[in-house]
Amino acid sequence: MRSxxxxxxxxxxxxVRDKVLYSIVAFAVIxxxxxxxxxxxxxxxxxxIIKDLGxxxxxxxxxxxxxxxxxxxxxxEIERRSIYAVLAKPVRxxxxxxxKYFGLVGTLLANLAVMAIAYYxxxxxxxxxxxxxxxxxxxxxxxxxxxxxxxxxxxxxAVVTAVAVxxxxxxxxxxxxxALTAGIWVAGQFGADLRNFDQVVKSPAAAAxxxxxxxxxxxxxxxxxKSQVVHGLPVGADYIVVTLLYGAAYVAMLLTAAVFIxxxxxxx
Amino acid sequence: MPLCVLLMGGVVGLQAYRExxxxxxxxxxxxxxxxxxxxxxxLALSFKDVFADLYWxxxxxxxxxxxxxxxxxxxxALLYPLLDLATTLDPRFSIAYRFGALFLSEGEPxxxxxxxxAIALLEKGRTANPERWEYPYDIGFVYYRNRExxxxxxxxxxxxxxxxxxxxxxxxxxxTLARGGDLxxxxxxxxxxxxxxxxxxxxxxxxxxxxxxxxxxxxQLQSLSSEYQRRLGVxxxxxxxxxxxxxxxxxxxxxxxxxxxxxxxxGVVSIERNSSLWPLPTEGTP
Numbered sequence: 001m002r003s004x005x006x007x008x009x010x011x012x013x014x015x016v017r018d019k020v021l022y023s024i025v026a027f028a029v030i031x032x033x034x035x036x037x038x039x040x041x042x043x044x045x046x047x048x049i050i051k052d053l054g055x056x057x058x059x060x061x062x063x064x065x066x067x068x069x070x071x072x073x074x075x076x077e078i079e080r081r082s083i084y085a086v087l088a089k090p091v092r093x094x095x096x097x098x099x100k101y102f103g104l105v106g107t108l109l110a111n112l113a114v115m116a117i118a119y120y121x122x123x124x125x126x127x128x129x130x131x132x133x134x135x136x137x138x139x140x141x142x143x144x145x146x147x148x149x150x151x152x153x154x155x156x157x158a159v160v161t162a163v164a165v166x167x168x169x170x171x172x173x174x175x176x177x178x179a180l181t182a183g184i185w186v187a188g189q190f191g192a193d194l195r196n197f198d199q200v201v202k203s204p205a206a207a208a209x210x211x212x213x214x215x216x217x218x219x220x221x222x223x224x225x226k227s228q229v230v231h232g233l234p235v236g237a238d239y240i241v242v243t244l245l246y247g248a249a250y251v252a253m254l255l256t257a258a259v260f261i262x263x264x265x266x267x268x
Numbered sequence: 269m270p271l272c273v274l275l276m277g278g279v280v281g282l283q284a285y286r287e288x289x290x291x292x293x294x295x296x297x298x299x300x301x302x303x304x305x306x307x308x309x310x311l312a313l314s315f316k317d318v319f320a321d322l323y324w325x326x327x328x329x330x331x332x333x334x335x336x337x338x339x340x341x342x343x344x345a346l347l348y349p350l351l352d353l354a355t356t357l358d359p360r361f362s363i364a365y366r367f368g369a370l371f372l373s374e375g376e377p378x379x380x381x382x383x384x385x386a387i388a389l390l391e392k393g394r395t396a397n398p399e400r401w402e403y404p405y406d407i408g409f410v411y412y413r414n415r416e417x418x419x420x421x422x423x424x425x426x427x428x429x430x431x432x433x434x435x436x437x438x439x440x441x442x443x444t445l446a447r448g449g450d451l452x453x454x455x456x457x458x459x460x461x462x463x464x465x466x467x468x469x470x471x472x473x474x475x476x477x478x479x480x481x482x483x484x485x486x487x488q489l490q491s492l493s494s495e496y497q498r499r500l501g502v503x504x505x506x507x508x509x510x511x512x513x514x515x516x517x518x519x520x521x522x523x524x525x526x527x528x529x530x531x532x533x534x535g536v537v538s539i540e541r542n543s544s545l546w547p548l549p550t551e552g553t554p
Contacts, residue, residue, distance in 0.1 A: 038325075045324060045363055052317040059314060189313045224314045231360045 003091050007099025008106060015069055015107035024068075025111050028061035029118040036122055047141050050126060051230045054119040055146070058112060059153050059226070063185065065111050066157045069104050070164025071177035074262075078172055094259040101165050101255055105158050112157070116150050139232025148240065149229035155247045156223035160185055162254040163218065169262040187213075188220035218250050303349055305356030312357060320358035323350050327364070331371060335378065344380035348372060351389055355396075362402070363466045365393035369406040370472050373413055375550065383414045401433035402464075409457060412444060413549075421445045436460065455480050478523045479545050486537050486548075489520055489528060493535040503535025 197210030372386035408423030461473035
């Protein structure tokens with residue numbers, strides 16, 4: 001456990017110094033601030049658009065960060081030739097993979113926190129500059145329910161990071177791992193289509209295959225509650241708990257597979 | 269660095285030159301590459317709400333630019349497809365449905381004169397949000413503007429039946445059936461929209477109520493013009509003639525301060541074309 005924490009701390013310290021991450025976060029923050037200007041064009045829908053754009057920016061740039069940092073598990077260590085030094089230390093391979101994962105998720109959450117603070121500051125400014133009569137607008141401008149959306153984005157990105165880590169144990173090419181992770185993320189958005197595939201094809205085999213993929217692929221669409229929280233609709237506690245459990249189970253499965261593959265990999 | 273500044277100046281200068289000399293060659297913003305909402309919904313992945321916002325912004329830009337256009341054959345051809353896309357991507361996008369109800373059903377040149385599309389959009393909103401009384405109310409409203417009073421009354425009755433609907437909706441069906449087409453009923457319908465959550469709807473309602481004031485004033489002025497003609501046998505040649513006859517105290521102006529127009533030949537009173545209230549609606553004028 002101590003080794004895992006040590007690796008995680010090391011990865012976190014190493015990652016947060018990465019200038020590329022700063023650029024991504026800065027770009028997301030600029031986008032959120034500029035959404036205030038875009039909101040001026042929208043005939044009274046400025047609050048909705050600022051909320052939508054802010055959550056989308058967190059989701060999209062968080063995805064970039066998750067893929068960018070996640071795929072570097074092995075490739076970066078090989079590039080720096082540090083993998084041999086790491087493996088020579090008294091750190092077991094499973095501790096290395098799990099520690100890396102938690103370090104990466106920590107980095108991701110730190111970046112997401114910066115974006116969330118910028119998001120709430122923009123909304124607070126919006127509320128502050130609103131004419132007094134509009135304070136009663138429903139849902140509220142600075143709505144605490146938005147944090148549920150941000151939390152679900154964080155959970156989704158934790159699964160994406162696990163997917164990236166999993167592929168990176170396979171391949172030494174960061175580019176290939178990034179493409180595979182992005183592909184899985186896109187496929188994971190089509191859960192409903194895969195589930196209902198039997199309604200559009202006649203072949204039972206194709207329908208069964210689609211059904212199998214529906215259960216096998218991560219259902220990223222389940223984490224998407226952005227629309228509900230922006231419109232101020234309730235998201236049931238049971239839905240959140242079950243989805244988070246699903247995410248945790250998927251991460252555990254991917255990390256187990258990643259550890260299995262990484263333990264057997266020959267780096268000579 | 270100075271070279272960069274110099275080149276930037278050159279770029280800005282050339283863009284300004286292009287703007288002045290080649291404006292007519294710019295591509296018209298009347299193209300919608302993907303029209304099928306279900307395709308756009310899939311392409312948008314988990315960013316459907318942002319795409320909905322983009323289509324909404326395009327819809328109001330399209331409406332605004334077409335409305336301000338001086339072209340005699342201007343059309344709001346993209347208004348419905350854009351609102352349809354926005355509401356497919358975000359089925360709870362209330363303003364998009366209600367904006368469509370107002371401006372798709374509005375007669376030309378202020379609207380698309382397509383009540384059928386307005387009703388289709390609102391039906392879609394009602395199916396996606398059965399708990400909202402506003403959509404059946406708006407459908408009734410569109411039928412009312414289209415002078416189909418029995419259908420309007422039926423939809424007002426349905427709206428009143430939605431749990432949480434305001435109390436004033438219940439008598440609306442009876443009033444519409446009894447007095448459909450009169451100015452007071454029109455005024456009542458628009459006044460109800462003043463309490464709408466959507467700022468756009470409130471602004472449109474305020475404008476329409478001002479137009480209804482103008483219609484009422486024109487009716488009164490028209491009766492004065494007729495009175496003048498009855499007394500002297502000829503239509504009044506000017507407002508001054510009416511003032512001299514003791515029928516008016518001052519040159520009458522519309523609620524926005526623009527003088528009304530008096531046709532010398534016929535004595536018909538109308539609103540000035542340059543007034544921001546022109547053209548006046550035909551509803552409430554049976």
